[in-house]
Every structure is written in C-alpha cells, then in structure tokens.
Amino acid sequence: MDQEPILSVQHLNVKFSLRGKVLHAIRDVSLDLYKGETLAIVGESGSGKSVLTKTFMGLMDQNGWIDSGSILYNGQDLAKYKTEKEWLTIRGKEIAMVLQDPMTSLNPLKTIGMQIEEAIVLHQHVTGPVAHKRVIDLLSDVGIPEPERRSRQYPHEFSGGMRQRVVIAIAMACNPKILICDEPTTALDVTIQAQILHLIRDLVHKYHLTTVYITHDLGVVANVADRVAVMYAGDIVEIGMAREVFYDAKHPYTWALLSSLPQLGVKGEKLFSIQGTPPSLFQEIKGDAFAARNPQALKIDFERRPPLFEVSPTHFARTWLLHPDAPKVDPPPVLQRLKQEELA
Amino acid sequence: MSEERKILLSVRDMKVDFGSRRKPFHAVKGVSFDIYRGETFGLVGESGSGKTTIGRAIIRIYETAGGEVIFDGQKINGKISKELDRQVTRKIQMIFQDPMASLNERAKVDYIVSEGLYNSDRKFTKEERAEKVRRALLDVGLLPEFASRFPHEFSGGQRQRIGIARALIMEPEFIVADEPISALDVSIRAQVLNLLSELQKERGLTYLFISHDLSVMRFICDRIAVIHKGLLMELGETELLFRHPLHPYTKALLSAVPMPSPDCRTEGPPLIYDESVHDYATDKPFWAEIEPGHFVRANQKEWAAYQEELKKNG
Numbered sequence: 001m002d003q004e005p006i007l008s009v010q011h012l013n014v015k016f017s018l019r020g021k022v023l024h025a026i027r028d029v030s031l032d033l034y035k036g037e038t039l040a041i042v043g044e045s046g047s048g049k050s051v052l053t054k055t056f057m058g059l060m061d062q063n064g065w066i067d068s069g070s071i072l073y074n075g076q077d078l079a080k081y082k083t084e085k086e087w088l089t090i091r092g093k094e095i096a097m098v099l100q101d102p103m104t105s106l107n108p109l110k111t112i113g114m115q116i117e118e119a120i121v122l123h124q125h126v127t128g129p130v131a132h133k134r135v136i137d138l139l140s141d142v143g144i145p146e147p148e149r150r151s152r153q154y155p156h157e158f159s160g161g162m163r164q165r166v167v168i169a170i171a172m173a174c175n176p177k178i179l180i181c182d183e184p185t186t187a188l189d190v191t192i193q194a195q196i197l198h199l200i201r202d203l204v205h206k207y208h209l210t211t212v213y214i215t216h217d218l219g220v221v222a223n224v225a226d227r228v229a230v231m232y233a234g235d236i237v238e239i240g241m242a243r244e245v246f247y248d249a250k251h252p253y254t255w256a257l258l259s260s261l262p263q264l265g266v267k268g269e270k271l272f273s274i275q276g277t278p279p280s281l282f283q284e285i286k287g288d289a290f291a292a293r294n295p296q297a298l299k300i301d302f303e304r305r306p307p308l309f310e311v312s313p314t315h316f317a318r319t320w321l322l323h324p325d326a327p328k329v330d331p332p333p334v335l336q337r338l339k340q341e342e343l344a
Numbered sequence: 345m346s347e348e349r350k351i352l353l354s355v356r357d358m359k360v361d362f363g364s365r366r367k368p369f370h371a372v373k374g375v376s377f378d379i380y381r382g383e384t385f386g387l388v389g390e391s392g393s394g395k396t397t398i399g400r401a402i403i404r405i406y407e408t409a410g411g412e413v414i415f416d417g418q419k420i421n422g423k424i425s426k427e428l429d430r431q432v433t434r435k436i437q438m439i440f441q442d443p444m445a446s447l448n449e450r451a452k453v454d455y456i457v458s459e460g461l462y463n464s465d466r467k468f469t470k471e472e473r474a475e476k477v478r479r480a481l482l483d484v485g486l487l488p489e490f491a492s493r494f495p496h497e498f499s500g501g502q503r504q505r506i507g508i509a510r511a512l513i514m515e516p517e518f519i520v521a522d523e524p525i526s527a528l529d530v531s532i533r534a535q536v537l538n539l540l541s542e543l544q545k546e547r548g549l550t551y552l553f554i555s556h557d558l559s560v561m562r563f564i565c566d567r568i569a570v571i572h573k574g575l576l577m578e579l580g581e582t583e584l585l586f587r588h589p590l591h592p593y594t595k596a597l598l599s600a601v602p603m604p605s606p607d608c609r610t611e612g613p614p615l616i617y618d619e620s621v622h623d624y625a626t627d628k629p630f631w632a633e634i635e636p637g638h639f640v641r642a643n644q645k646e647w648a649a650y651q652e653e654l655k656k657n658g
Contacts, residue, residue, distance in 0.1 A: 044529045160391075189390035189556060194600035194614035216530055219559070219602030223609050242606040260534040261604050262563035267582075270541075271563065273534035277499060338605050 005032040006210050007056065007178065012069035012079070014051055014234075016061070023281050025051045025064070027234040033178070033210060040213040040221040040242075042257070043231035046278060049214045052231070053180045055079070057095050058087035093123050096176035098200075100183040102163035106155040112139075112166050113151030119173040138169040143199055161192035165199065172203065179204070182214045197224055218261060222246060227314070230254050233279050233289035240315030247339055249331060250309075250317035252297075253290040259332050272334065288319065296329055349380040352416060352518060352550050353402070359410035360394070360401050371397045373574040374411065376631065377639075379518075384544065384551040386565030386582070388558060388597070394574040395554045399520045402552070403436050404429075415518070430465050437511035441523035443503035447495040453506055454491040457481065460514045480509040484539060501532035508539065522554045537564060558601045562586055567637075570594050572617075576631060580638040588657045590640050590650045593617045622646070 014026035025048050033039060041049045054060050056071060058081055071078040073094065081087055099105045107115055116135045121127055126134070139147035142165040155163060164184065171179060181200065185193035201224065204211050213224055221228055221242070228245040230238040230253065238251040249255055258264070259272035276293040279285055288294075291301035300306075300320050309322035320326055358375045361368035372394045379385045389395040400406045402413055404420065413421040420432050437460075440446035447456055457477050461468050468476070478488040484505040495503060504524065511519055521540065525533045541564065543549060555561055561568055562582055569579040570593065578591040589595045596617035599610070622629065627643040634640050634650055642650055 044531060190558065190600040191390065191596055191614065191617065194602070194610070195616070197602075198613055217602070218530075218604040222604045222606045223602040225606075246604070246606050257530060258604070260531055262534075262537070262560045263604055265563040267563060268541075270538050271534045273538055274531035277501075339607070 004035045006035045006073070007033040008072040009033075009052075010070045010072070012052070012055065012071065013067040014048075014055060014060070014064060015067045016064040018063065018282075021282050024284070025234050025281060026055070027281075027285065028069070029234070029236055031229065031236060031239070033212065034227075035210055036208055037226045038204065038211040038213065038224055039227045039229060040215060040225035041229045041231055042216060042218065042221055044216060044278060046281075047231040048234040049231050050182055053097075053182065053212055053214060056178075056180065057091050057097060058084075059091075059097070092119060092171075092174045092176065094176055095178040095180065096171035096174065097180045097182060098164075098167055098171050098184045101187050102160055102167050103187070105167055106163060108155050111152055111154055112158070116151070116166070116170050116173055119170050123174040134173070138172060139166075141172065141203070142166070142169045143195075144169075160188055161195060164188060164192075164196055168196075168199065168203070172207070175207070176209070178210045178212065180212045180214070183216075184213070185220065186215070186217070193220070200224070218258070230257065233285060234281055235289060235318065237290065237319070238317040240311065240317075244312065244315040247335075248311075248315070249335070250311055250315075250322055251290075251319045252294045252321070252329075254317075255331050255335065256290075256294075258338065259334055264334050264337055272332070298326065349383075351378045352381040353379040353552075354414040355398070355402070355411070356414065357411035358398065358401060358408055358413065358421075360397050360406055361409040368409070370409075371574055372401065375571070375574070375576050376411075377569055377576065377579060379550060379552060381550055382544075382548050383566040384541075384553055384564055386561045386568040387552060387554045387571060388556065388561050388568055389571035390556060390597075392573075393571045395556075395571050396522055397574075398571070399438070399522050399552060399554050403438050403520055404432065430463075434460075434464055434514050435516050436518045436520065437514055437516040439504075439507050439511055439519060439521040439524045442527050443500055443507055444527070446507055447503060449495055451494075452491065453477075453481075453493055453495070456495070456506060457491070457510045457513055460510065464514065476513055477509075480513040483512055483543070484509045499532075500528050501535060504528060504532075504536050505539065508536075508543075512543070516549070518550045518552070520552045520554070523556070524553075525560065526555065526557065533560075540564070558598065570597065576639070576641060578638075578640045584638060588654070590634070590638075590653060591642075592621055 009029060009031040012026055012029045016023040016025055029052060043049045055066060056078065066079045069079060113135050116138055117131050120131045120134050135151055136147045139151060144150050144162060144165055185196050188196060215221060225242045228242050229236050232253045238245060238254045245254060249258060256274045260274060262271060265271040274293055279289055279292060287303050288301040288306055291297040298320055306318050306320045308316045308318050310316055321329055356376050358372055360372040362371055363369045375398060387395045387398060397406060401408050408421045412419055415432065418428060454477055457480055458473050461473055477491050481488050481490060486505050525536050528536060544551065553565055565582050568582050568585050570577045572593050577593045586598060589598055596615040599615045624643060627645055629641050629643045631639060631641050635654060640650060
C-alpha cells in the first residue's frame, strides 16, 4: 500500500433538517483514503458512517447538506458539486457503491442483464453486442454460473447471495476506482457472507480497487480491513491499522465496543455492556461525545473536545487520556483475550 | 449441569408441512431433541432451514404434520383439551425478533404487557393487573411510568424489553426466543443478553434460543442443535460442538464465522457445504448418539468415519 491519498476529507460537517430542527450528523471529520487500501468504518446505527460515505457520491437525502469542509478527489472538491450532471462524472465511474439489502437494490421488473447493461450504456457509451459481452464477462467475474442464461432472468429467480453478486457486478460495471460497501453482508447467512467477502477481496486484488467497508460487525472488519476507523456520534474517535485498533485501542469507546463482543464473554458471567444511549445530535455536543456513557470520564471530557492525538504514524485517537497530563487508565483486561488464540 | 437432568420438553420426529395437502412443502422433516429444565438450548441454522418453524410449532402457532411434542410429560401438539391448551399458553411464551414489528403500535405498553392475563384461566382485578405490569416492567429494567406510553416512544432495546416483560407476566416455565437480539445494535445486544441470563438464574427459566449468529449462541447456549433444510445435522454441548464438529455442514458453518481478531483472518476460499458428499442412495442416514450427549446424522459408512475422528480428537 502506498501512502498516496486518493480521496481526502477535510473538516467535513454535514447537517440535516428534521421536523424544524437541525441535526448535526457529521461533526468535523477529516479522513484520508489511501490508494489500494481497504478501510472499514465501524459504529452503531446513527453514528454517521453511512452518511459520511454518501457525501462522496452525492447521495445524501434531500434534507441534508454539507455545511462546511471539503472532499478532495482528483483535484476536485466534491463538496462543491451541486447538479446531477456533475455527480454523474463521479458516481459509478469513479466511486461505486454496494448496498446492504440485495432484495431492494435491484429493479424487480427488469432482467439482470438489462440492469447491468443500463449502467454500461449510460457511462461507457457502448451499445449492442459490445455491451452484452461486457455483461456476460461481469457476471462470470462475480462468480455467477451460466452467465448467458442467468442474464435473461429476473431478480426473483436469484437467491440472496446471488443477488448480492449481481449488485456487485453492477457496481463494477464502469471500472470504478473506489468501491464503497455499505453493510454488504448484513442481510446474508454466514456461509454466504464468507463467500461474498471472499469475492470482494478477489475483485479488489484483481482490479486494484480502493475499498471502504461500512459495518457494525467487528468480525467482518477484522477479516477484511487494512485500516479501521471507529465512529461515534458523527465523529471519528479512533483510526489506525486493523491490528492497532483491535489489539492496542486507545479510546474508551473502542474499548467498550470491543468488550461487548460475545466472543469475549465468559459463560455464566455478565457480558460487558455500554450503559445508556448515544447522545442526541440535535443538541450541540460539548467535550467528548462518549463522556456521558464512560464511567471513567475525566472532568475535561465534559468541557472540551479532545484533539486527535497521534499514537503512531498510522494510529490516532480523539481522547484526553492520551494527553501527557492525563491519569493513566488501562484498557479493560478482557481485551487481552482478543490476541489469544482462544478465539480461534 | 447436574447429572440428573429432567427433561422439560421433548420433540419426537416432528414434521411440519406448508402448502396444499396435494403438493406439500416439507419445512421440518422429522426432528427429535430433548430440552432439559433450566438450560438454554440453541437451534442454529441459516434462513429457510426451518428453525423458526420448529419454535412456532412448539408454541402451537403452526400445526404439526407428524410426530410428538411432549411438555412436562404431556403431549401438547395436535388435538388437546381446552384446559391443557390454556396451561400451555401460559407456561410457554415467546420473544420475537423484531421489536419494531412485534408490538401493537396503537396499544399502550400497559395493555401490550398485560394482554396475556385477559386470556388466562385466572381472572384478575384491575389493581392486580396494574401491579403485575408494574412488577414485570421493573423486572426487565424499565420504569413503571412507561406503562402509559406507546411503543413508538421507545428505542429498539427498550422495545425488546417490553417484549420480554410481556412474556414474563405470564410466569412461564419455558421461553422460545426467536432471534431476540438480531435487530439490535452491538452495545444494546449485550444489555439484552445479560437481562435474559439474569432472569434465567432468578426464575429457573428454560430457553429455546433460535438464532443464526453463532458467536452469540456460543456465549449463551448450554447445548446447540444445528439444523439444515428441515433436518438436524448435529447436536451437542456448545463447546464440544465448536471444538470438534463432525458433520461437514457444521464444519462449513463454523468456519464461516469471522473472528473479531485480525490475526485470525481466514485466507483462501471459504468452506462450502456440498450435499453430494453424502452417498445416501443405498446406505440410508439415521440420527443417533455417537458419544454421550453428542448426536449426529450419518449413514453406516459416515458413522464409522466419525467414530475414527472422535478417537483421534481424544
């Protein structure tokens, strides 16, 4: 992996207007996506992980807007894009997306072949037999047997796993540089999940894709990611290489998230659970957003937002615990078990 | 677990069919297992395997097409007396998957939680009912004031607690929990799991836990049965099953679970279960106990191979 950023997000703020109130969904997020890497964004529902990646493709809901900040891609600031025409130069061609539910992301009235061809014709300006050949190639690329026959079938004739393969084929249709996978396997069975993850990994190698995974499943994250970003209440609280985040986490929220994994539980004993609920993003958040749920929160956590401290050149965390004057707080001992092969 | 375990629920060769009688679809094709009093028994399988159907057939939502369900010594499937039906309805309760869909949107929590009491054999006065609702809500960690609110005022985790309170108010002995935490966020999941095991300790409840999430099953279940296409493949104590699975389907299923640790990454293509590995043309498969407490589906030839494998594992 070279360290050249392909996409760079700077101090991004995203707001939504909901029932007359303003919701601050993304709070001052900066993120560099490096060429060829696989980045996983983890967080609970409502943490802003989907919204963040939707801003890369101009797919935000009507009531949302980028308040400030920039998204640099190929020397262009995507945050300034307004019209569909501008977005069509990015969407599909440069950045493509695979969504969670393969049952709803395909059109039930059109054959699989037509749906893939549509994307090719729209973006690559080829038609007829050339486009058709590309459809067949794509289908066999994503591991669908008998592509010629299958391309004439409708979505309902496909199983969930096969449908997700079709969705991936559509995403791959225009040779994108960046592939965003938003919970690509959440709706699938574990054995199918393993196959789809394997397929995406193969495609990433074959086409040198840069990939962003959005998921709440830490098992999936550990299996696919080079780098992991942890989001909480619209902010990236910790980011680092996968091993750094799993084995040497620094932020109390990352600790809490990892500790509540059932794999770390001891039978007959209580599983660690985070108390309370995430803060409301309708109100201005003061200090560390996680402070209210963190029993070991410091006084300053409630007053001032912590800066992003550098742990290593690749590992950063937004917590006052890393300040030189902070008291020493050790991570929960249970996290040690993640390193042991007990899990295997 | 003690040696003298009492069987609470016994399922014998259960069959469930859907569709018309002329062209039935066999969802459950003859499943047998016992659940002991006080344990958590897990039923794991992929979508369409029939795990939910079994749970629903036990609480009499679906009719069985064959076999027996014996609860506390009495047969409870098929035609039973009204009296027994009432008893079973009280003693066996269910917790559903989706807390957003399983609560009546137009009823207040008070009614949702106490609805079962209206249909029980004992008649309760208004005060008694209110008191029971209050206690049930406290038991699941909710405030009694919540009784006068509507479901939409609650978060997913709180709604699932309401679903649990609704089951508890009947003072059941046996609870069928069908994917009770699948729809919840990671941090809320842990809270609900803790609540379920606390309640089990306090009241000696027995759970049938239905899920596709193997890591949760490993944490919460004493014994696990693996189901595939309406048939049990393997059954055993949780740790034994996770460490030394015998059946190829169990192996494929376990190997597919991603570990939350980057050093345990699974490289290479995933194991895929191929039914054609079984040659059942002449040598028919059967369901039997291969070692104490460990059941597996196999034919004579496979049986011998599994026994070899068990010896090797020690």
